[in-house]
Amino acid sequence: MRVLLSTYGSRGDVEPLVALAVRLRELDAEVRVCAPPDQEFAQRLAGAGVPLVPIGPSARALTTGAPPPSSLPHRAAELIAGQLDTVVPAAEGCDVVVATGVVPAAAGALSVAEKLGIPSVSVTFQQLTLPSPHHSPLAYPGRPFPPEVTDNKVLWDLDAQSINVLFGAALNTNRASIGLAPVDDVRDYVVGHSPWLATDPVLDPWLGAPCLDVVQTGAWILPDARPLPADLTAFLDSGTPPVYVGFGSMPMHTSSDVSRVAIETIRAQGRRVLVGRGWADLAVIDDQDDCFVVGEVDHRALFGRVAAVVHHSGAGTTTTAARAGAPQVVVPQGTDQPYWASRVADLGIGAAHDGPTPAFESLSAALRTALAPETRARASAVADSIRTDGAAVAAKLLLDMVGAERPPVTV
Template identity: 50%
Template sequence: MRILLSTIGSRGDVQPMVALASRLKALGQEVHLCVPPDFRDWIEGLGMPVTPIGPELRPTGKANPAASLPTPEQRRRMMEGTVAAQFETIGAAARGCDVIVGATALQLAAPSVAEHLGIPYVFAAYCPAVLPSPHHAPPVLAMLGDTPASAPGDYREHWARDAQRWNDHWSSLINPFRASLGLAPVGDVRGHILTGRPWLAADPVLAPWPEPADPAVFQTGAWLLPDERPLSEELEAFLAAGEPPVYFGFGSIRAPQGLGEVMVRAARALARRAIISRGWADLSPVDDAPDCLAIHEVNQQALFKRVAAVVHHGGAGTTTAAARAGAPQVIIPQSYDQLYWAQRVRQLGIGAAHAPGAPTSESLTSALGEALHGDVAARARSIAPTVRDDGAQTAARDVMATAQRKSG
């Protein structure tokens, strides 16, 4: 059986697919990944073939104050280029495949390619907020603070507007390619991408689907990639030199200007040592004092068990890793589903939700002090054993079953 896994985005979008690919490979399946070129060497080093799609994304992690926003015409040309590249690249990579699994909502071509080839297509979301439900707002609208005032808790109208936005942006770009493949036009682009039965690759304790009896959503659990890498000698020495430090990191997304300095000041205000993960934004401490250490990509599963708290942007992967390690969290959401994860950490009592955007030293000190409170730390430790690690295994078996049902 040959399976194509396709995603477009940062490390947080790609790593769960690598976890699923690894489980499928262990079950004797042939896997192929279609991901941004930034991750090709890493994945091929794991023994799995890659077809790169789109441009390198790492340069987008650094803020460029001189950069201007694209004009509407430039944005339109970028969207046209994205759709064309996806149809060409995924179309070629999918030849000979038995099923396509797509993650992230910008799978603009994968469902059409699967339809053209007559093979199943599975869509997976890493966060409940990505999938339509009357119980939460669409992530883009939630990010803008655009929530209904007249009917709290019922977001049907906002999801209808979200569907129209998808159609307005993408239908005129996708449908000509579908016509070239002999396919009928789609009138509901979002529904076409998400399918009638999307998968939710998120932990049911951290991120439960709000309607657990809903057969339209299949919650597999989070897709976690085991990490056996040792920590570096430098990091081990730093950890051994004092009380558990606070970990700060923004992963592979853009960080607000001056965030490294704000992080270090917040840690020092609470008499804590700091580990700064440089990430794609190249965060760094303000000085060379011995109470701070800057690191590159690291085994979070090992490190998070040895820190006092984890301060991060609120990606699904980092949130889950910190929760599994029993580390209290501070989430500083910047966009999209990160607001959901911040709210969940606060609701579960395992950390603090900072306001969206750029923190100040004072605001981050306050949030970190809240997360370091004894009750919060105890709650984080109590939640840790309930976070499952078998989501990728569950998904792998269902991917195989989906392909077998089609071939049978």
């Protein structure tokens, strides 16, 4: 079986595909991954023995550059065109295409599968992109929903209109270039009838929706066999468990202020500090020996040794911290992150910071909640309920899907 996994986005969009690729290879599948050309993605895939087919511009450069919302249709057109140029040759001879990432990228990959007559699966790593009466959609930059509208059905209708305005022309122009008919509703085309939701059902319970047959596989997380670096281990061993602070793929344009506030607040709680560099390039603020900066490490192994995790509330980091039983302070920056922050608070495994910019007083209050013994006990209990087989489940489903699509062999 040959499988093409295609995405465009941040680390949170690429890392789950690494896990799925490894599980597919264990089933003797040949796997290719189309993803942004960032070096960290290439190294992560290479470490798993999976080739990267680079597509589009650097995701890190695009994210940290903070392009204006008005450029979104133009960037979408470039991204879809790049999908057709790259995914078509990469998908030749494949038995199935798995499409995820930002809407234009997924739409482009699904169009390639349609053109080549290859079965495809649309996957999301958070349910807020799936129309449901139980939650509202995410607003696109520069296109806020009217504040007086609160009915979820109306909001989802407005969401479909926004997606068509932003991406419809670009998608249909590129589809026409490969001989495909236009799409009337871009969101419905990308979501399809039976999308996969690759999240944990405890952290992210799917409550159902009309006309959608959602397959929730569990989160796609790959156990990391890499040992923690020796200098990091020495720091952990040299004192009480520190508090980790890091914001993953979020640029945090006031990163020096964020570092100072976070470090001073954590120190005021009598705790040592681990600073995750991330795309924000967070750093220490002085030469005291109670702080240590970490780069690319096995977060699950690390989070199992910290007193709490302060982070941006991306789906991957939230799930990893939950699996490790680490209390969390989530400082959501946007998109789906307020949702994950609310789930952490609702489950009692941490605190949701009010707003994207931590201040000494607000972060102190959140840390006090996270560091309370009852929060640690609840985080430990929830950790035991988090599924660990999501990627394996998805790999088996793909294998079964391809088997069902193949014609029977006649003798």
